[in-house]
Amino acid sequence: MSVARVAYVSAHGCPLASPGVGAAGGMSVVLRNAACALERAGVRVDVFTGLHGACPAPSAAAGCGQTGSPSLRIMHMDAGDAGGFTRRLLAYADADGEGYDLVHSHYWLSAEPGIRLARRLGAPHVFTGHTIAEVKERAGGAPESAVRKQAEAAAIHESDAVVTATDEEAAAVSALFEFPADRVHAVPMGVDASLFRPLPRVQARNALGIGADERVVLFVGRTEPFKGPGVLVQALSLLRDPGGVRLLIVGGGQDGSDVQWLRDAAWAGGVSAQIDARGAAPHDELPRYYAAADVCAVPSLHETFGLVALEAMACGTPVAASRAGGLRQIVREDETGVLCEPGAPGALAVALDALLDDPARARRLGEAGVPWARTFTWEAAAARLSAAYDRIAASFAK
Numbered sequence: 001m002s003v004a005r006v007a008y009v010s011a012h013g014c015p016l017a018s019p020g021v022g023a024a025g026g027m028s029v030v031l032r033n034a035a036c037a038l039e040r041a042g043v044r045v046d047v048f049t050g051l052h053g054a055c056p057a058p059s060a061a062a063g064c065g066q067t068g069s070p071s072l073r074i075m076h077m078d079a080g081d082a083g084g085f086t087r088r089l090l091a092y093a094d095a096d097g098e099g100y101d102l103v104h105s106h107y108w109l110s111a112e113p114g115i116r117l118a119r120r121l122g123a124p125h126v127f128t129g130h131t132i133a134e135v136k137e138r139a140g141g142a143p144e145s146a147v148r149k150q151a152e153a154a155a156i157h158e159s160d161a162v163v164t165a166t167d168e169e170a171a172a173v174s175a176l177f178e179f180p181a182d183r184v185h186a187v188p189m190g191v192d193a194s195l196f197r198p199l200p201r202v203q204a205r206n207a208l209g210i211g212a213d214e215r216v217v218l219f220v221g222r223t224e225p226f227k228g229p230g231v232l233v234q235a236l237s238l239l240r241d242p243g244g245v246r247l248l249i250v251g252g253g254q255d256g257s258d259v260q261w262l263r264d265a266a267w268a269g270g271v272s273a274q275i276d277a278r279g280a281a282p283h284d285e286l287p288r289y290y291a292a293a294d295v296c297a298v299p300s301l302h303e304t305f306g307l308v309a310l311e312a313m314a315c316g317t318p319v320a321a322s323r324a325g326g327l328r329q330i331v332r333e334d335e336t337g338v339l340c341e342p343g344a345p346g347a348l349a350v351a352l353d354a355l356l357d358d359p360a361r362a363r364r365l366g367e368a369g370v371p372w373a374r375t376f377t378w379e380a381a382a383a384r385l386s387a388a389y390d391r392i393a394a395s396f397a398k
């Protein structure tokens with residue numbers, strides 16, 4: 001059975017949100033790229049998301065614009081009161097006679113509305129957690145709410161299949177939730193190599209006001225503790241020559257309040273002059289930051305996948321990353337980057353020094369990252385997703 005029409009339910013994350021600020025992160029990048037690649041492969045995707053400030057479109061209208069693909073539609077549902085999102089989603093499905101062959105829900109908040117939509121349509125339901133609370137906690141993250149954990153367990157058990165980003169996460173889902181392994185599909189994400197590509201370093205630095213001779217470590221992402229920026233600031237003070245390094249931080253709101261805790265930590269470690277926090281940058285301006293850096297640090301306690309590491313490698317920048325989650329799969333140790341123990345500032349400092357003190361090796365690793373990162377295409381992701389959808393729909397029909 002060939003799945004031709006898919007409903008993406010993403011109550012919490014809009015494909016058009018700006019990543020890097022507040023709670024918005026890789027999920028909006030993934031939704032946009034995966035949905036568009038599916039469209040290009042001939043699978044129609046409609047995205048149902050919550051109404052949010054950046055996209056003030058009316059509920060159930062045609063969203064706030066195209067995303068580079070001719071027919072990707074983004075419907076913003078005004079959630080209003082509790083249960084409002086689900087109600088509007090079901091009302092939309094009832095009014096729209098065409099229906100969907102499959103419903104794919106993203107993040108735990110979307111599972112309940114997604115499952116109800118699938119049941120209403122008599123279609124299979126697929127769940128992607130993006131991060132699973134149980135996995136995050138085991139990696140040392142702050143405790144997550146019991147409500148979320150129960151919702152994730154229910155989402156998995158009531159779904160026909162689960163899609164994860166890596167084989168490791170697939171194994172974790174099937175072991176932790178006692179869910180049949182043959183109903184978990186690992187689909188690696190991709191990187192847009194037409195956007196993330198090498199640029200001349202000096203040019204990138206000029207544009208960002210960074211000197212050609214400086215040593216630059218880059219951090220990109222939400223500045224929450226789980227992503228490890230605090231560990232990175234601690235590592236900075238343990239470098240052989242902290243004074244000669246600029247830590248460029250891209251992420252967080254523009255008013256600086258998201259990074260105040262990092263500035264405080266840097267001050268305590270005697271490296272406050274090294275911090276250059278710029279707030280979140282538009283996604284399409286990131287190649288310039290990656291190109292300007294000697295090293296991109298990805299010090300997360302855990303990563304479901306590790307988009308930032310992949311983007312950095314695609315731009316020819318070596319990474320110093322935690323040996324955790326998807327990072328172990330997408331960073332080739334000592335070939336495209338250096339891996340170290342998560343949550344350990346000393347180990348991260350050693351990894352950073354290994355690249356900062358040996359520019360020739362850093363260049364070699366950076367260059368090797370480009371062809372490697374390019375093997376992760378959104379086209380391949382869409383082909384695997386579409387094949388998985390067909391298999392899921394075929395066993396659902398039996």
Ligand code: UDP
Pocket residue numbers: 018019020021024025026027029220221222250251252279280281282283284286305306307308311
């Ligand atoms: N990002 C961005 N601008 C920023 C910071 C981050 O566009 O200022 C993007 C970044 O390019 C990446 C995504 O946000 O694609 C973060 O994804 P990741 O999977 O690392 O993080 P998470 O989903 O945990 O936020």
